[in-house]
Amino acid sequence: MRSKITPDGRRTSGRKKSTFIEETRRRQIVGGAITTIASAGLAQASLARIADEVGISKSVISYHFDGRDELIEEVIVSLLAESNRFIRSRVEQETGGPDRLRAYIEASFAFMADHRENFVAMVDIWGSFGTPEAKRAFNATAYDPCRRHIEAILRRGQQDGDFRDFTPRTLASTIQGAIDGVMLQWVFDEAAVDLAECAAELTVMFDLATRVAGDGR
Amino acid sequence: MRSKITPDGRRTSGRKKSTFIEETRRRQIVGGAITTIASAGLAQASLARIADEVGISKSVISYHFDGRDELIEEVIVSLLAESNRFIRSRVEQETGGPDRLRAYIEASFAFMADHRENFVAMVDIWGSFGTPEAKRAFNATAYDPCRRHIEAILRRGQQDGDFRDFTPRTLASTIQGAIDGVMLQWVFDEAAVDLAECAAELTVMFDLATRVAGDGR
DNA sequence: GTAATTTTCGACCGCATGGCCTACATTTAG
DNA sequence: CTAAATGTAGGCCATGCGGTCGAAAATTAC
Numbered sequence: 001m002r003s004k005i006t007p008d009g010r011r012t013s014g015r016k017k018s019t020f021i022e023e024t025r026r027r028q029i030v031g032g033a034i035t036t037i038a039s040a041g042l043a044q045a046s047l048a049r050i051a052d053e054v055g056i057s058k059s060v061i062s063y064h065f066d067g068r069d070e071l072i073e074e075v076i077v078s079l080l081a082e083s084n085r086f087i088r089s090r091v092e093q094e095t096g097g098p099d100r101l102r103a104y105i106e107a108s109f110a111f112m113a114d115h116r117e118n119f120v121a122m123v124d125i126w127g128s129f130g131t132p133e134a135k136r137a138f139n140a141t142a143y144d145p146c147r148r149h150i151e152a153i154l155r156r157g158q159q160d161g162d163f164r165d166f167t168p169r170t171l172a173s174t175i176q177g178a179i180d181g182v183m184l185q186w187v188f189d190e191a192a193v194d195l196a197e198c199a200a201e202l203t204v205m206f207d208l209a210t211r212v213a214g215d216g217r
Numbered sequence: 218m219r220s221k222i223t224p225d226g227r228r229t230s231g232r233k234k235s236t237f238i239e240e241t242r243r244r245q246i247v248g249g250a251i252t253t254i255a256s257a258g259l260a261q262a263s264l265a266r267i268a269d270e271v272g273i274s275k276s277v278i279s280y281h282f283d284g285r286d287e288l289i290e291e292v293i294v295s296l297l298a299e300s301n302r303f304i305r306s307r308v309e310q311e312t313g314g315p316d317r318l319r320a321y322i323e324a325s326f327a328f329m330a331d332h333r334e335n336f337v338a339m340v341d342i343w344g345s346f347g348t349p350e351a352k353r354a355f356n357a358t359a360y361d362p363c364r365r366h367i368e369a370i371l372r373r374g375q376q377d378g379d380f381r382d383f384t385p386r387t388l389a390s391t392i393q394g395a396i397d398g399v400m401l402q403w404v405f406d407e408a409a410v411d412l413a414e415c416a417a418e419l420t421v422m423f424d425l426a427t428r429v430a431g432d433g434r
Numbered sequence: 435g436t437a438a439t440t441t442t443c444g445a446c447c448g449c450a451t452g453g454c455c456t457a458c459a460t461t462t463a464g
Numbered sequence: 465c466t467a468a469a470t471g472t473a474g475g476c477c478a479t480g481c482g483g484t485c486g487a488a489a490a491t492t493a494c
Contacts, residue, residue, distance in 0.1 A: 025441090041347030043260060046481060057443045062483060064441095120352075126401070127344030130258030135337075139405035147402075147409075170414045174422070177398025177415070184343070184397055185364075185390055188356035192364075197387040198394070201426075205391070209422045242471090263451060274473045276454085281471090285452065 025064050026074070029054055033075050038120040042072075042128050076125060079118050080142050086111045088149070097157020101175075101210065102203050104150060108179045109199035112186065123187045147172045154210070164212045171210070178202055242281050243291070246271055250292050255337040259289075259345055293342060296335050297359050303328045305366070314374020318392075318427065319420050321367060325396045326416035329403065340404045364389045374427070381429045388427070395419055 032054035036045040047068055051058040065071045090107035094100045112119055129135045150172040157163040182198045249271035253262040264285055268275040282288040307324035311317045329336055346352045367389035374380040399415045 039349075042344060044347050047483085048481080058482090059444080059484080060442060068482065124344040127259060127341040129405075130261050132256075135404070136406045139402070139409055143402055143405060143409065166418075167414065170411060170418055173399060173402055173410045174395065174415050174418050177400075177402060177410075178391065178395040179398065180401060181394025181396065181398030182390060183394075184401075185356070185360055185394060187352070188346075188360060189353045192356055192360065193390045193394075194387060197384065198391055201383075201387055201391050205422060205426045208425055209418075239470095264453085265451080275452090276474075277472060279453065 022064065025060070029056075029061055029064060029071065030074050030078050033071055034079070034117060034121045037075070037124050038117040042121075042124040072125070072128070075121070076138075076142070079122050079125075082115070082118065083108075083111055084145065084149075091149075091153065097153060097160060097162030098207060098210070100153045101150075101157070101206060104153060105175070105179065105203050105206065106199060109182075109195050112183055113195055116187075116190070119183055120187050123184060143176070146176050150175050157210070161212070163210045166210070171206075175202075175206055178206075239281065242277070246273075246278055246281060246288065247291050247295050250288055251296070251334060251338045254292070254341050255334040259338075259341040289342070289345070292338070293355075293359070296339050296342075299332070299335065300325075300328055301362065301366075308366075308370065314370060314377060314379030315424060315427070317370045318367075318374070318423060321370060322392070322396065322420050322423065323416060326399075326412055329400055330412055333404075333407070336400055337404050340401060360393070363393050367392050371427070378429065380427045383427070392419075392423055395423075 029050065033045060033050045036050045036053045040049065047058050047061050050071075051061055061068075061071065065074070087104060087107040090110075091100050091103045094103040129138050147169070151168045154163060154166075154168040154171055158165065158168070179202070182193060182195070182202070185193045186195055246267065250262060250267050253267045253270045257266065264275050264278050267288075268278055271277075278285075278288065282291070304321060304324040307327075308317050308320045311320045346355050364386070368385045371380060371383075371385040371388055375382065375385070396419070399410060399412070399419070402410045403412055
């Protein structure tokens, strides 16, 4: 059997022997779940359907995950991590506030274009947090890190004199909001928006919005 | 009984006599559905729970709606219509591109602030369109009108010389995206973003982004 | 090779759901 | 006032769900 839980809720030292098959299956199942969610919606992504997508029996999922909730949580973590890793690596290749901000926006859209399925699934999941508490928790683990990343870029840029004076937090919300809002429309209909054009528009706009007065760069 | 459907799918002439109780109940049920969805999530908003929220029997819903799907559709229509009506009325009170654009953005945020429940429900519903076709259909009926409204404002502003030269469609996507993206964060956690500040930031930004070169207004 | 362990399968269970039906209450029409 | 209609209630049912179980298969260890 897999990962046992101690009475106080922590995992035992499991996760060591034969972690290979274990983790492979988990990744496989998570992948199948993402595909199923993206194509049929979270509500229709039952264990049976996901198992069918992967080509395994339903109980295999129950065996490798503590339940549907844990699977979905893993899906969320996976979706967020993959996107964030990519964006961070792109930003770190740049120096200076403006270039780093531009890199953040462009990387966000570049990743979107290459991983449409991920974002379709993500939007489906957005609506799945029943209670306000669950929504807040998701915000804290998913959204806040992104905002703080942008905020850090903005703040450092201000210190270096690359940016004008503004409230980093507010602008960070606005930037992330603009990216996600365009993404949302694109998720609903791929043909409805031109990702590249919107990305270009946003980079120019936020460049203008962060410039120091009279800086004609 | 209510609204019968002809074999070819259209409604009979019903909807005329005693439309009062009928429509009152429908509105009441739709309202209860919105409240339930917003507080518990769409998945948990069963007919039983909605009926409980309204204080009626489950079968009353079945009587006044052709099924849960039709109810949810009515909820969507209701949410969109209410918001659009408000925004349009505000925009129409202004003249000139810049003022009308500003009115659109400000009205969007003003309506949000006063109808949080509506938007929490809306985000829940966003994820409920299983098939890509359903997503596209929603985009066509919900998103496109908004974009076209902005587009019309932008285009007319360009004709009047109020705006610089840009692609109205792309900028419209960007504007609507920015509004919705901020809204999304606010839905997840009311305290995470300052609506008023974001609104102010966006109005200034999009004003800058649309100005004719050298127009120091 | 064989015993022990891990992994998979398909059947099964309890439960909540959407929808339906019948009987009862209320309103409307004449 | 009465009969027809419109509206409501609560019980009922088939369906699909997440999850469990014991047996079978596959893998590993010795």
